[in-house]
Amino acid sequence: MTLKLFAAPMSSAVPVQHALAELGLDADIVQFDLASGEQKSPAYLAINPHGVVPTLVVDGTPLYEALAILQWLGDRHGVERGLWPASGTPQRLVALSWSTWAYVSYGALVSTLNFAQSPHADPRLHHAPLAADVLARLDAALGRLDAQLAKSPFLLGDDFSLADLIVASVVTYSTYCGVDAGGHANVQRWLQAFQARPAYRKVWMDEEVEAA
Numbered sequence: 001m002t003l004k005l006f007a008a009p010m011s012s013a014v015p016v017q018h019a020l021a022e023l024g025l026d027a028d029i030v031q032f033d034l035a036s037g038e039q040k041s042p043a044y045l046a047i048n049p050h051g052v053v054p055t056l057v058v059d060g061t062p063l064y065e066a067l068a069i070l071q072w073l074g075d076r077h078g079v080e081r082g083l084w085p086a087s088g089t090p091q092r093l094v095a096l097s098w099s100t101w102a103y104v105s106y107g108a109l110v111s112t113l114n115f116a117q118s119p120h121a122d123p124r125l126h127h128a129p130l131a132a133d134v135l136a137r138l139d140a141a142l143g144r145l146d147a148q149l150a151k152s153p154f155l156l157g158d159d160f161s162l163a164d165l166i167v168a169s170v171v172t173y174s175t176y177c178g179v180d181a182g183g184h185a186n187v188q189r190w191l192q193a194f195q196a197r198p199a200y201r202k203v204w205m206d207e208e209v210e211a212a
């Protein structure tokens, strides 16, 4: 199987690079400079019509949307490595529920927060009451995640899985957007375990070197 990943520094492609490293998979990685607009070239739009990264090309077929890529990596390569639950198990349902929650439900709130207050968003869209309301909703969401993590060290039990990678990647990103996870002790403990993983440290250290 050949894998080619279109990525960019400090982007939604980094969790995919982290997952590839956790799985020990080799991929040909093409790093775009998003500021130069390479992702809008006709050649790339023929691969991903949305003109964004990441795209993972699997034996010539493009797969896009970070969540879809990560869930596919779990299905195709994670089960045999003990990093994703087998199809038909209750744990698979837990993995799909939390990973989709992170990108879709929690992620929608983070996007709204960015529109409402991010220095990178159009200031005409800024809205302090909306930002405050969304921050309260995000805090409540983290409270529910905290309750799940009170039951076991990781989302699926005693061992780290790609479900943790997916959810913790989104939660870590949200902390860079202004979400304070400090009031949630189980989330804190779990984020520290996630960020201490050698594959996480390697991928992010490479990112920092590239961005410097």
Ligand SMILES: N[C@@H](CCC(=O)N[C@@H](CS)C(=O)NCC(=O)O)C(=O)O
Binding pocket: 010, 011, 012, 013, 034, 039, 051, 052, 053, 054, 064, 065, 066, 067
């Ligand atoms: N929902 C998409 C979001 C992809 C996305 O917006 N990627 C950004 C980088 S984080 C991008 O490529 N931006 C370039 C652009 O919009 O031109 C996913 O999860 O894959």
